[in-house]
Amino acid sequence: MSVPVEDGTGFGLDGRDAARFADILARYPTRRSALMPTLWLIQDRDGHISDAAVSWTAAQLELSEAKVREVVSFYAMYRDRPQARHVLQVCHNISCHIMGAQPLMIHLEGKLGIRRGEATPDGEFALEGVECLGACGMGPCLQLGRHLYEHLTPEKADALVDGLRRGDPPRPDTDRDLEE
Ligand code: FES
The missing domain is CATH 1.10.10 (Arc Repressor Mutant, subunit A)
Incomplete structure (x- = not known):
């Protein structure tokens, strides 16, 4: 074609x-x-x-x-304007909330030095709260582009941020390739 x-x-x-x-x-x-x-x-x-x-x-x-x-x-995964290089989207819906999304978000705010809805001054990270990511049994969940990170803890979130800064992020739990 x-x-x-x-x-x-x-x-x-x-x-x-x-x-x-x-x-x-x-x-x-x-x-x-x-x-x-x-x-x-x-x-x-x-x-x-x-x-x-x-x-x-x-x-x-x-x-x-x-x-x-x-x-x-x-859809939260699509962006209509330039944003930070890495947009971390934390699900804040009920299942993830029960499983610790709120403390996770607070931890990430501290780790990145920004509030949800903001981006770091260097343009590397943005942090967002989003609606259900469709993995409610695996919360708390975080979406990064087409990648989904599940059962997140503060330690796993730190490893993700540090890995992204190094250019060597941990493997996602799910890779949502909508081309498949
Ligand atoms: S409530 Fe978080 S993925 Fe559904």
């Missing part, structure tokens, strides 16, 4: 990313069904989904821009 690299929206994919997009399209019966993995692909490359990327995605997948924006804004 041919993949236009740039279609006048000011956005495009090329090289390996264009090939990945073609692979995604080949897996779905209709182009519009490929919305979520296409958004993952874009965010994986750019760190967020820009307005131009929304226009490009809508044109490529034969969707309205409003539909694409709706999905980007609904």
Whole structure:
């Protein structure tokens, strides 16, 4: 299937990313069904989904821009603006709350020197509280991009932050690759 690299929206994919997009399209019966993995692909490359990327995605997948924006804004894992390099999203819904999400969040605030909703001055980390991540029996949970860390303790959270700073984070418990 041919993949236009740039279609006048000011956005495009090329090289390996264009090939990945073609692979995604080949897996779905209709182009519009490929919305979520296409958004993952874009965010994986750019760190967020820009307005131009929304226009490009809508044109490529034969969707309205409003539909694409709706999905980007609904799911916590998608970002519509540049953020910190590592966005730590701690689930604060009821199951994770019971299993210690609140003390975990407080610990991370202390570790990073920021409050939830803020980013570190060096742009390395942002900390967010988010709704259910769909792993309620494995709380408290933290999402980092497509990676999910489960049964978190302050020690495991420290290991994650320290590993990210070194460029050698611990393996996630679940890798949510929506391209699969
Ligand atoms: S309540 Fe935290 S993953 Fe569902």
